[in-house]
Amino acid sequence: MDPAAQGERVAESAGALGVRELLERWPHQLSGGQRQRVAMGRALVRQPRLFLLDEPLSNLDSGLRAELRAEISSMVRSLGVTTVYVTHDQTEALTLADHIAVLNRGVLQDVGTPGRVYDKPATMFVAAFLGTPRITLLEAFVYVYLNSHVALRIGEQQLFLPWNDPRARELAHYHGEAIVVGVRAEAVAPIAEARRGQSLRGEIRHLEHHGHESLAFIDIGATEIDVDPDGLRQQAATAGRSTRASRTRCSTGSWTR
Known part of the structure; x- marks a missing residue:
């Protein structure tokens, strides 16, 4: 030059x-x-x-x-x-x-825009890897009530999805089976009083203050799913019988009751 x-x-x-x-x-x-x-x-x-x-x-x-x-x-x-x-x-x-490509030990797990990979991860490994605070993965059992709703039993509690919800039709294929439900902190909000089938109750075990936000660790009596480095499922003990009980991580103003 x-x-x-x-x-x-x-x-x-x-x-x-x-x-x-x-x-x-x-x-x-x-x-x-x-x-x-x-x-x-x-x-x-x-x-x-x-x-x-x-x-x-x-x-x-x-x-x-x-x-x-x-x-x-x-x-x-x-x-x-x-x-x-x-x-x-x-x-x-x-x-x-x-665009993001997520690899685990040389194996491609997911690829897409940051928003798509975060909102609709292809595998549990990707879901657990992306996001701060980390997503909470909970074991749930599916029960179908035709033309009425689909119930997700999480621990001793239930969440209902009305039959006209597109997600209910997808979950109907897993009647009687266990699935994994992912809960992100920003998707959870407090309510004044519990409504059957529409909310989960829990006890705040710990609060972390970070200045711009606070994280609430909540025990809802459910079973948390861990993801090992190979992306395989490892089941934690049920809440109340282990210190590894399910903890829903939430930011300020977004915690379950």
Whole structure:
């Protein structure tokens, strides 16, 4: 390249990453975060057709990681460069990606937009992996009352789905069988009084305050399903007989009664 054009491109990339004042330093004079920015700049300045980023932010502190995450997202979109970004951090995956591919030990579990993978995960492993606080997976038994409703027995309690609910027709195929119900914190809300078949009652076991939100851990007397690294089901003990009783994790203003 022409030296003037080369210098201009280097200065532009260095400015975007906030490392322009570091260009005269040697690598051993840089901090870990600065080295990570320089490495990113070295890749960006070449204007490739494809970026392959393998956990580029894993060694940085949380504050710097969030800052660089926003910069990377803005830069690759402005350049229009296809980017394959490998990460174990679900927050990075959900915030950066147009499409997510979830792998477990080399096996593809799910692929789709962040919203689709989060809302309709293909496997229990994907459901348990994505989301903070983590989804609660509960064992439920299906009982069908034709032309009336489908009942889900969760522990000693029941939830009813009216027969005209499309989900009821799907669940009708599992009459008398056990299924797994996933409950996300943001889908749960408090009510003034319990209504039979429309709510679950529970006892708050623990509260965690995080400043902007609080998490309520609630025992509803159900059986929680754990997902091991292979995505297989492991059944926890029934509430009241083990400290691993079901806990519905909920954010502020969203806890069951």
